[in-house]
Amino acid sequence: MPLLPRPRSVRARCTLIVALFTMSVLVVLGATLDLAIRYRIQSGAFRQAERVASQWSPVARGGMVPRPIPANPPVDLIQVVDVHHRVIDASGEASATVPLSRLRPPPDARVQPYRECSPNDRCILLHAIRLTPAPDAGVVYAGIPEPDLLATHQLEYALAAGIVLVTGIAAWTAWLLVGRALRPVEAIRTQISQITVSDLSLRVPEPQGNDEISRLATTANQTLSQLEGAVEQLRQFASTTSHELRTPIAALRTHLEEALLYPDDVDAQDALRSSLTTAGRLEAIVNDLLLLARLRATDPLPPEKIDLGELVATEVSAQSSAAPISVPITFHAPAGLKIRGSRMQLIRVLDNLLANALRHTESTVEVSVEPADAGVAVTVTDDGPGIPPTHRERVFERFVRLDDGRRRDPGGSGLGLAISRDIAHNHHGTLTVEDSPRGARFVLWLPLISGGPATAHQEAGT
Structure with missing residues (x-):
C-alpha cells in the first residue's frame, strides 16, 4: 500500500512531480552551497589566524613580545604558551592563565590549525606555530571566535526557507501552466459528454497550433464524422432493408390469408407455390444481408x-x-x-x-x-x-x-x-x-x- 495516495488529477500529478523534482534538485544544491560556504568561511578564518601567528612567531623566538600583545582584528585571541601549557604572553582579549589549546604541533609539522570548543563557550578557530623543533619549545596561538554562520544553524535555516519558497513558486507555476495546457482537454471532454447516438453532429473545439492536443481534437472530430456517417448509413440501411422485406412479407401474408379466408376460390397448390416463391426471395435477401455483415464485420480469411x-x-x-x-x-x-x-x-x-x-x-x-x-x-x-x-x-x-x-x-x-x-x-x-x-x-x-x-x-x- 503506498504511503501517499496518488493524485487523481493529471494536473495535480504533474504539479507534484515538478515540486518533488525541484525540491530534490534544490536540496542537493543547498547542501552543496552550505558546505561550500562553511568551508570558505572556515578556511578564511584559519588563514587570518595563520597570518597573525606567523607575524608573532619570530618575535616570540627573540623574546621581544610586548605585554599585552596588540590585537590584530578580527584575530583578537593571541597567546604564547610554554611547554608546560603556561601562558607567558597574551593579548587583551585572551586569557592570561588558560591556554587557547593544550594541543602542541609536532616538531616535524610546526604549523597546525585547530578547532577548540568548550562546553559553555563558542568554538575557536586557531592556528598554532611551534617556535622551534626543540622539545621545550613554546607555541604561539592565534585564534578567532567561530563566526555566527558556523556556530549556529542560521545558514541551514536560510537555505531551507529558500528551498521551500522556490519549490512553492515552481509548484504554483506548474499548476498554472498545466492547467492552461489542459484547458482544451477539459473543453473536449465537456463537448464529448454532450454527444449522444441520436445526435452525432456536435464537434469538439480545435485549439490553434499543431501540438498533441490540437491533433487529438482533429482526430476526435474526424472520428466523430466517420461515426456519424456510419450511423447514418446504418439507419438508411435499416430503413431500406425494412422496406425491402416488407413487400415480400406482405405478399406472403396475402397469399396465406387468401388461402384461409377463401378456400373455395383459391387453389391451395397455387397459394403454396406463391408462398414458397416469396419465401425464397426472403431467404435470398436474408442470406445476402448476412454475407454483407460478414464482409464488413469479420476478419478476412488468410489469402x-x-x-x-x-x-x-x-x-x-x-x-x-x-x-x-x-x-x-x-x-x-x-x-x-x-x-x-x-x-x-x-x-x-x-x-x-x-x-x-x-x-x-x-x-x-x-x-x-x-x-x-x-x-x-x-x-x-x-x-x-x-x-x-x-x-x-x-x-x-x-x-x-x-x-x-x-x-x-x-x-x-x-x-x-x-x-x-x-x-x-x-x-x-x-x-x-x-x-x-x-x-x-x-x-x-x-x-x-x-x-x-x-x-x-x-x-x-x-
Missing part, C-alpha cells in the same frame, strides 16, 4: 494464391452448363495471372457478374482476363440494353434494381452487385461499369502478384 485465368475458365464453364437458355460465352485469358485472395468470395463475384450478363444479354456474353495497371482486369460484357451513365453507380447500392432488372429477375434481392463491390474492395481492387459500344461492361480489377505472356483462347456455349 491464397489464385490463378485468375483458371478460376474464370472454371466459372464460365459452370455458368454455361447451368444457364436455362443457351447463350454462348466467349472468353480469353492469359496463363499465369496470379493474385492473392479468397477463392470462395471471388467465385461469388464472378457468379454475380456472369449471372447478371446472362440475364440481360440478347445473344452473347464476352469475358476477358488481361493485365492492366500493375494488376489484372476481368471484363464481363453483354449485348443487352446496357446501363445509362447516370445509373452506373446506383446499381452498386443496396436493394437498387433498375426497371429492366426487376422485369427480368423479379425475385432478385438487389444486393448482388453491392456484395461484389465490397468483395473487390476487400481484395484491394475495384468493380466499375465502363463504356461499351453495346450492352453493359463490368470491369473487376485486382492487384497482380505475377504474370505471364501466354494467352489461351476458348469458347463455351450451350
Whole structure:
C-alpha cells in the first residue's frame, strides 16, 4: 500500500512531480552551497589566524613580545604558551592563565590549525606555530571566535526557507501552466459528454497550433464524422432493408390469408407455390444481408494464391452448363495471372457478374482476363440494353434494381452487385461499369502478384 495516495488529477500529478523534482534538485544544491560556504568561511578564518601567528612567531623566538600583545582584528585571541601549557604572553582579549589549546604541533609539522570548543563557550578557530623543533619549545596561538554562520544553524535555516519558497513558486507555476495546457482537454471532454447516438453532429473545439492536443481534437472530430456517417448509413440501411422485406412479407401474408379466408376460390397448390416463391426471395435477401455483415464485420480469411485465368475458365464453364437458355460465352485469358485472395468470395463475384450478363444479354456474353495497371482486369460484357451513365453507380447500392432488372429477375434481392463491390474492395481492387459500344461492361480489377505472356483462347456455349 503506498504511503501517499496518488493524485487523481493529471494536473495535480504533474504539479507534484515538478515540486518533488525541484525540491530534490534544490536540496542537493543547498547542501552543496552550505558546505561550500562553511568551508570558505572556515578556511578564511584559519588563514587570518595563520597570518597573525606567523607575524608573532619570530618575535616570540627573540623574546621581544610586548605585554599585552596588540590585537590584530578580527584575530583578537593571541597567546604564547610554554611547554608546560603556561601562558607567558597574551593579548587583551585572551586569557592570561588558560591556554587557547593544550594541543602542541609536532616538531616535524610546526604549523597546525585547530578547532577548540568548550562546553559553555563558542568554538575557536586557531592556528598554532611551534617556535622551534626543540622539545621545550613554546607555541604561539592565534585564534578567532567561530563566526555566527558556523556556530549556529542560521545558514541551514536560510537555505531551507529558500528551498521551500522556490519549490512553492515552481509548484504554483506548474499548476498554472498545466492547467492552461489542459484547458482544451477539459473543453473536449465537456463537448464529448454532450454527444449522444441520436445526435452525432456536435464537434469538439480545435485549439490553434499543431501540438498533441490540437491533433487529438482533429482526430476526435474526424472520428466523430466517420461515426456519424456510419450511423447514418446504418439507419438508411435499416430503413431500406425494412422496406425491402416488407413487400415480400406482405405478399406472403396475402397469399396465406387468401388461402384461409377463401378456400373455395383459391387453389391451395397455387397459394403454396406463391408462398414458397416469396419465401425464397426472403431467404435470398436474408442470406445476402448476412454475407454483407460478414464482409464488413469479420476478419478476412488468410489469402491464397489464385490463378485468375483458371478460376474464370472454371466459372464460365459452370455458368454455361447451368444457364436455362443457351447463350454462348466467349472468353480469353492469359496463363499465369496470379493474385492473392479468397477463392470462395471471388467465385461469388464472378457468379454475380456472369449471372447478371446472362440475364440481360440478347445473344452473347464476352469475358476477358488481361493485365492492366500493375494488376489484372476481368471484363464481363453483354449485348443487352446496357446501363445509362447516370445509373452506373446506383446499381452498386443496396436493394437498387433498375426497371429492366426487376422485369427480368423479379425475385432478385438487389444486393448482388453491392456484395461484389465490397468483395473487390476487400481484395484491394475495384468493380466499375465502363463504356461499351453495346450492352453493359463490368470491369473487376485486382492487384497482380505475377504474370505471364501466354494467352489461351476458348469458347463455351450451350
